[in-house]
Amino acid sequence: MKGVLLVNLGSPKSPTAKDVKPYLDEFLMDKYVIDVPFLLRALLVRGIILRKRPEESAHAYAKIWWEDGSPLIVISKRVHEKVKKEVEVPVSLAMRYGQPSIEAGLQELADKGVTEVMLFPLYPQYAMASTLTILVLAEEIRKKKFPHMTFTDVPAFYNKPDYIKVLANSIKKSLIGFDYDHLLFSYHGIPERHIRKTDVTKSHCKIDGTCCVTESAAHAFCYRHQCYETTRLVVEELGIPKDKYSQTFQSRLAGDKWLEPYTDVEINKMPAKGIKKLAVVTPAFVSDCLETLEEIAMRAKEDFQANGGGDFHAVPCLNDDAEWINVLANWINEWAHAEIPVA
Ligand SMILES: C=CC1=C(C)c2cc3[nH]c(cc4nc(cc5[nH]c(cc1n2)c(C)c5CCC(=O)O)C(CCC(=O)O)=C4C)c(C)c3C=C
Numbered sequence: 378m379k380g381v382l383l384v385n386l387g388s389p390k391s392p393t394a395k396d397v398k399p400y401l402d403e404f405l406m407d408k409y410v411i412d413v414p415f416l417l418r419a420l421l422v423r424g425i426i427l428r429k430r431p432e433e434s435a436h437a438y439a440k441i442w443w444e445d446g447s448p449l450i451v452i453s454k455r456v457h458e459k460v461k462k463e464v465e466v467p468v469s470l471a472m473r474y475g476q477p478s479i480e481a482g483l484q485e486l487a488d489k490g491v492t493e494v495m496l497f498p499l500y501p502q503y504a505m506a507s508t509l510t511i512l513v514l515a516e517e518i519r520k521k522k523f524p525h526m527t528f529t530d531v532p533a534f535y536n537k538p539d540y541i542k543v544l545a546n547s548i549k550k551s552l553i554g555f556d557y558d559h560l561l562f563s564y565h566g567i568p569e570r571h572i573r574k575t576d577v578t579k580s581h582c583k584i585d586g587t588c589c590v591t592e593s594a595a596h597a598f599c600y601r602h603q604c605y606e607t608t609r610l611v612v613e614e615l616g617i618p619k620d621k622y623s624q625t626f627q628s629r630l631a632g633d634k635w636l637e638p639y640t641d642v643e644i645n646k647m648p649a650k651g652i653k654k655l656a657v658v659t660p661a662f663v664s665d666c667l668e669t670l671e672e673i674a675m676r677a678k679e680d681f682q683a684n685g686g687g688d689f690h691a692v693p694c695l696n697d698d699a700e701w702i703n704v705l706a707n708w709i710n711e712w713a714h715a716e717i718p719v720a
């Protein structure tokens with residue numbers, strides 16, 4: 378029997394330093410997130426980052442926390458509940474870090490007699506720090522605990538026409554009545570090194586002005602290319618002229634060189650360029666979370682206005698939008714009915 382495991386990133390149990398610390402430890406000790414040898418990673422994470430960050434992050438989480446929990450978890454549960462009603466196979470929900478775990482999600486499916494699992498990372502663009510780490514962990518768990526199961530991975534959906542359509546529609550609806558000067562597409566950043574590591578050609582990705590727009594097998598796993606494609610397709614769908622939008626990368630940690638341009642740096646420069654009404658969309662996330670609700674809707678807005686900007690509008694993520702639920706359910710039902718897995 379077929380079944381689906383939806384997987385999102387995860388959140389701490391509560392917005393307190395006590396609960397944020399183990400969550401960040403699990404997250405940042407993941408070798409696909411901080412991809413340096415174990416001893417150096419432990420020194421960086423446990424010796425440096427975890428000394429102050431849990432307190433700071435807990436403070437940020439407290440500002441966005443909902444009555445019923447972390448927005449990312451609450452929204453993921455809503456999506457799960459709604460999708461379940463529209464599909465003909467069992468669907469479980471899991472988080473890469475924290476709870477509900479991938480193992481618990483697979484167990485839930487196994488208990489329902491599922492043997493063929495569609496692994497569905499809830500990220501539009503592929504990255505080793507988001508998609509790959511889910512697939513690797515799920516496979517490790519499968520081998521140990523569920524050897525009778527088979528997996529089908531859902532490829533990154535950054536350019537799928539039905540996804541682009543719902544994303545474009547949601548932006549359009551959210552911007553009704555907001556006559557913006559500029560629309561910024563802000564994606565979660567990753568270190569440049571991650572792009573080179575996931576380049577299957579080992580030579581294509583130069584992280585320059587041309588590699589991401591030159592046809593290559595590397596694009597199937599190039600986060601930067603996939604972000605540019607999502608932006609290109611959405612602005613094409615919405616008919617937004619070139620001088621009215623741009624793309625940046627947010628949420629970098631100190632140390633490495635991360636993908637540029639950086640969201641905070643660019644937003645701070647915008648008012649001086651005549652941009653007074655700014656809208657920001659965050660298509661690396663399908664659910665609102667710390668990075669959209671605090672970093673963009675609160676901090677970026679304050680910075681924009683402190684630098685002379687005016688109205689600021691953060692476009693919500695797709696969350697449990699009815700059209701989006703429909704698209705998710707269609708993809709699942711198509712796979713459930715396919716004779717051959719559509720990997
Ligand atoms: C080396 C560090 C990080 C990489 C690489 C990274 C990639 C990455 N992350 C997401 C999605 C999310 N990240 C979120 C929070 C978050 N991310 C990092 C670090 C890296 N992410 C940290 C330390 C945190 C925690 C909060 C903080 O202290 O700033 C979230 C929000 C989670 C929530 O509970 O709301 C999401 C979602 C993607 C998609 C990605 C690679 C493309």
Ligand SMILES: [Fe+2]
Nearest residue numbers: 506565628668
């Ligand atoms: Fe992150």
Ligand SMILES: [Fe+2]
Nearest residue numbers: 582588589599
């Ligand atoms: Fe590229």
